[in-house]
Amino acid sequence: RKEVEQDPGPFNVPEGATVAFNCTYSNSASQSFFWYRQDCRKEPKLLMSVYSSGNEDGRFTAQLNRASQYISLLIRDSKLSDSATYLCVVKTGGSQGNLIFGKGTKLSVKP
Amino acid sequence: DVKVTQSSRYLVKRTGEKVFLECVQDMDHENMFWYRQDPGLGLRLIYFSYDVKMKEKGDIPEGYSVSREKKERFSLILESASTNQTSMYLCASRTTGRGNNQPQHFGDGTRLSIL
Numbered sequence: 452r453k454e455v456e457q458d459p460g461p462f463n464v465p466e467g468a469t470v471a472f473n474c475t476y477s478n479s480a481s482q483s484f485f486w487y488r489q490d491c492r493k494e495p496k497l498l499m500s501v502y503s504s505g506n507e508d509g510r511f512t513a514q515l516n517r518a519s520q521y522i523s524l525l526i527r528d529s530k531l532s533d534s535a536t537y538l539c540v541v542k543t544g545g546s547q548g549n550l551i552f553g554k555g556t557k558l559s560v561k562p
Numbered sequence: 563d564v565k566v567t568q569s570s571r572y573l574v575k576r577t578g579e580k581v582f583l584e585c586v587q588d589m590d591h592e593n594m595f596w597y598r599q600d601p602g603l604g605l606r607l608i609y610f611s612y613d614v615k616m617k618e619k620g621d622i623p624e625g626y627s628v629s630r631e632k633k634e635r636f637s638l639i640l641e642s643a644s645t646n647q648t649s650m651y652l653c654a655s656r657t658t659g660r661g662n663n664q665p666q667h668f669g670d671g672t673r674l675s676i677l
Contacts, residue, residue: 485665493670493671494652494668494669494670494671495605495652495668496668497665497666497667500665538604538605549595549607549610549620550666552597552604552605553604554602554603554604555604
Protein backbone atom coordinates (compact mmCIF):
# COMPACT_ATOMS: atom_id res chain seq x y z
CA ARG A 452 0.00 0.00 0.00
CA LYS A 453 1.35 3.42 -0.94
CA GLU A 454 2.08 5.71 2.00
CA VAL A 455 -0.17 8.52 0.80
CA GLU A 456 -2.70 7.76 -1.85
CA GLN A 457 -4.83 10.18 -3.88
CA ASP A 458 -7.06 9.92 -6.91
CA PRO A 459 -4.92 11.46 -9.67
CA GLY A 460 -7.92 12.91 -11.49
CA PRO A 461 -8.19 15.02 -13.48
CA PHE A 462 -11.33 16.47 -12.00
CA ASN A 463 -13.01 18.67 -14.61
CA VAL A 464 -15.72 20.81 -13.04
CA PRO A 465 -17.68 23.92 -14.03
CA GLU A 466 -17.26 27.19 -12.19
CA GLY A 467 -19.34 27.30 -9.05
CA ALA A 468 -19.26 23.55 -8.50
CA THR A 469 -18.36 21.90 -5.23
CA VAL A 470 -15.53 19.41 -5.51
CA ALA A 471 -14.10 17.00 -2.94
CA PHE A 472 -10.69 15.38 -2.88
CA ASN A 473 -9.89 12.33 -0.82
CA CYS A 474 -6.64 11.00 0.49
CA THR A 475 -5.66 7.95 2.52
CA TYR A 476 -2.45 7.34 4.42
CA SER A 477 -0.93 4.09 5.60
CA ASN A 478 1.08 5.05 8.68
CA SER A 479 -1.17 5.22 11.73
CA ALA A 480 1.59 7.07 13.60
CA SER A 481 1.26 10.07 11.28
CA GLN A 482 0.91 13.24 13.28
CA SER A 483 0.46 16.20 10.98
CA PHE A 484 -1.52 16.66 7.82
CA PHE A 485 -1.57 19.30 5.12
CA TRP A 486 -2.97 20.16 1.76
CA TYR A 487 -0.59 21.83 -0.67
CA ARG A 488 -1.46 23.41 -3.98
CA GLN A 489 0.83 23.26 -6.99
CA ASP A 490 0.24 25.29 -10.12
CA CYS A 491 1.59 24.07 -13.44
CA ARG A 492 5.39 24.35 -13.54
CA LYS A 493 5.48 26.02 -10.13
CA GLU A 494 6.53 24.92 -6.67
CA PRO A 495 4.08 23.44 -4.13
CA LYS A 496 2.62 25.96 -1.70
CA LEU A 497 0.84 25.30 1.56
CA LEU A 498 -2.93 25.61 1.18
CA MET A 499 -3.93 24.61 4.70
CA SER A 500 -3.07 22.41 7.62
CA VAL A 501 -5.61 19.76 8.57
CA TYR A 502 -6.73 19.47 12.18
CA SER A 503 -8.56 16.62 13.88
CA SER A 504 -11.62 18.77 14.50
CA GLY A 505 -11.76 19.81 10.87
CA ASN A 506 -11.03 23.33 9.73
CA GLU A 507 -12.29 25.82 7.25
CA ASP A 508 -10.63 28.64 5.37
CA GLY A 509 -13.09 30.54 3.22
CA ARG A 510 -14.32 28.20 0.50
CA PHE A 511 -11.98 25.42 1.59
CA THR A 512 -12.78 22.82 4.24
CA ALA A 513 -10.38 20.12 5.39
CA GLN A 514 -11.36 17.05 7.39
CA LEU A 515 -9.32 14.35 9.09
CA ASN A 516 -10.54 10.92 10.15
CA ARG A 517 -7.76 9.26 12.14
CA ALA A 518 -9.65 6.01 12.63
CA SER A 519 -10.01 5.54 8.87
CA GLN A 520 -6.68 7.25 8.08
CA TYR A 521 -8.47 9.49 5.66
CA ILE A 522 -8.15 13.17 4.80
CA SER A 523 -10.43 15.25 2.63
CA LEU A 524 -10.50 18.67 1.04
CA LEU A 525 -13.74 20.30 -0.03
CA ILE A 526 -13.79 23.32 -2.32
CA ARG A 527 -17.08 25.17 -2.57
CA ASP A 528 -18.08 27.61 -5.30
CA SER A 529 -15.00 26.73 -7.34
CA LYS A 530 -13.26 29.46 -9.32
CA LEU A 531 -11.19 29.29 -12.49
CA SER A 532 -8.19 30.21 -10.34
CA ASP A 533 -8.64 27.04 -8.29
CA SER A 534 -7.31 25.02 -11.24
CA ALA A 535 -4.16 23.36 -9.96
CA THR A 536 -2.87 20.08 -8.58
CA TYR A 537 -3.71 19.46 -4.92
CA LEU A 538 -1.20 17.48 -2.92
CA CYS A 539 -2.12 15.57 0.22
CA VAL A 540 0.80 15.62 2.66
CA VAL A 541 1.39 13.65 5.84
CA LYS A 542 4.10 13.99 8.46
CA THR A 543 5.20 11.19 10.72
CA GLY A 544 7.41 11.51 13.76
CA GLY A 545 7.99 14.52 15.94
CA SER A 546 9.22 17.96 15.05
CA GLN A 547 11.91 16.49 12.81
CA GLY A 548 9.66 14.02 10.97
CA ASN A 549 9.60 14.21 7.21
CA LEU A 550 6.72 15.02 4.92
CA ILE A 551 5.30 12.31 2.69
CA PHE A 552 3.62 13.72 -0.40
CA GLY A 553 0.80 12.17 -2.34
CA LYS A 554 1.13 12.33 -6.12
CA GLY A 555 -1.58 14.95 -6.30
CA THR A 556 -5.05 15.36 -7.74
CA LYS A 557 -5.40 17.61 -10.73
CA LEU A 558 -8.35 20.01 -10.77
CA SER A 559 -9.48 21.88 -13.84
CA VAL A 560 -12.28 24.42 -13.38
CA LYS A 561 -13.98 25.39 -16.63
CA PRO A 562 -16.08 28.49 -17.37
CA ASP B 563 7.52 35.81 4.17
CA VAL B 564 9.89 32.88 3.93
CA LYS B 565 12.15 33.01 0.95
CA VAL B 566 13.77 29.88 -0.45
CA THR B 567 15.98 30.66 -3.41
CA GLN B 568 17.34 28.14 -5.86
CA SER B 569 20.28 29.27 -7.95
CA SER B 570 18.90 28.34 -11.38
CA ARG B 571 15.43 27.92 -12.86
CA TYR B 572 16.72 26.00 -15.88
CA LEU B 573 19.97 24.11 -16.28
CA VAL B 574 21.35 21.97 -19.10
CA LYS B 575 24.36 19.72 -18.46
CA ARG B 576 26.07 16.82 -20.13
CA THR B 577 26.31 13.18 -19.07
CA GLY B 578 29.22 12.63 -16.70
CA GLU B 579 29.46 16.23 -15.53
CA LYS B 580 29.48 17.10 -11.84
CA VAL B 581 26.46 19.31 -11.21
CA PHE B 582 25.81 21.60 -8.25
CA LEU B 583 22.34 22.83 -7.35
CA GLU B 584 22.30 25.54 -4.69
CA CYS B 585 19.55 26.49 -2.30
CA VAL B 586 19.46 29.34 0.21
CA GLN B 587 16.77 30.18 2.78
CA ASP B 588 16.53 33.40 4.74
CA MET B 589 14.47 32.33 7.77
CA ASP B 590 17.07 30.57 9.90
CA HIS B 591 15.26 27.25 9.41
CA GLU B 592 16.92 24.19 10.87
CA ASN B 593 15.61 21.68 8.33
CA MET B 594 16.30 21.70 4.63
CA PHE B 595 15.29 19.20 1.95
CA TRP B 596 15.97 18.27 -1.64
CA TYR B 597 13.25 16.60 -3.71
CA ARG B 598 12.87 15.65 -7.31
CA GLN B 599 9.50 15.66 -9.01
CA ASP B 600 8.72 13.53 -12.04
CA PRO B 601 5.43 12.99 -13.89
CA GLY B 602 3.52 10.08 -12.39
CA LEU B 603 5.96 9.71 -9.51
CA GLY B 604 5.23 12.81 -7.48
CA LEU B 605 7.71 14.38 -5.09
CA ARG B 606 10.48 12.07 -3.90
CA LEU B 607 12.89 12.97 -1.13
CA ILE B 608 16.56 12.74 -2.07
CA TYR B 609 18.36 14.06 1.01
CA PHE B 610 17.59 16.21 4.00
CA SER B 611 19.46 17.99 6.74
CA TYR B 612 18.45 18.78 10.32
CA ASP B 613 21.34 21.07 11.07
CA VAL B 614 24.64 22.38 9.80
CA LYS B 615 26.97 19.59 8.70
CA MET B 616 24.23 17.01 9.25
CA LYS B 617 22.67 15.06 6.41
CA GLU B 618 20.35 12.12 6.07
CA LYS B 619 19.43 9.99 3.08
CA GLY B 620 15.91 10.25 1.80
CA ASP B 621 14.14 7.74 -0.40
CA ILE B 622 16.31 8.03 -3.52
CA PRO B 623 19.83 9.18 -2.57
CA GLU B 624 21.72 7.11 -5.16
CA GLY B 625 23.78 9.24 -7.50
CA TYR B 626 23.48 12.31 -5.29
CA SER B 627 25.30 13.89 -2.38
CA VAL B 628 24.66 17.04 -0.35
CA SER B 629 26.54 19.67 1.58
CA ARG B 630 25.37 21.87 4.45
CA GLU B 631 28.29 23.98 5.59
CA LYS B 632 26.13 26.93 6.64
CA LYS B 633 22.64 26.90 8.10
CA GLU B 634 21.11 28.91 5.29
CA ARG B 635 22.58 26.93 2.40
CA PHE B 636 21.93 23.37 1.27
CA SER B 637 23.63 22.13 -1.88
CA LEU B 638 22.70 19.10 -3.97
CA ILE B 639 25.50 17.49 -5.96
CA LEU B 640 25.15 15.12 -8.87
CA GLU B 641 28.52 13.39 -8.79
CA SER B 642 28.40 12.19 -12.41
CA ALA B 643 25.21 13.29 -14.10
CA SER B 644 23.17 10.74 -16.03
CA THR B 645 20.18 11.16 -18.32
CA ASN B 646 17.84 9.57 -15.75
CA GLN B 647 18.58 12.52 -13.48
CA THR B 648 16.76 14.85 -15.83
CA SER B 649 14.00 16.18 -13.60
CA MET B 650 12.54 19.09 -11.68
CA TYR B 651 14.48 19.59 -8.44
CA LEU B 652 12.82 21.32 -5.52
CA CYS B 653 14.49 22.61 -2.38
CA ALA B 654 12.46 23.20 0.79
CA SER B 655 13.05 24.42 4.32
CA ARG B 656 11.16 24.19 7.59
CA THR B 657 11.59 25.27 11.17
CA THR B 658 11.36 22.74 13.97
CA GLY B 659 9.98 25.31 16.37
CA ARG B 660 6.40 25.71 17.66
CA GLY B 661 5.09 22.18 17.34
CA ASN B 662 4.59 19.66 14.60
CA ASN B 663 2.47 21.64 12.19
CA GLN B 664 5.23 23.67 10.64
CA PRO B 665 4.87 23.62 6.84
CA GLN B 666 7.64 23.31 4.36
CA HIS B 667 8.41 26.25 2.12
CA PHE B 668 9.62 25.48 -1.35
CA GLY B 669 11.93 27.22 -3.76
CA ASP B 670 10.83 27.87 -7.36
CA GLY B 671 12.49 24.68 -8.57
CA THR B 672 15.32 23.92 -10.98
CA ARG B 673 14.44 22.17 -14.20
CA LEU B 674 17.58 20.16 -14.97
CA SER B 675 18.19 18.48 -18.29
CA ILE B 676 21.06 16.05 -18.75
CA LEU B 677 22.01 15.49 -22.36
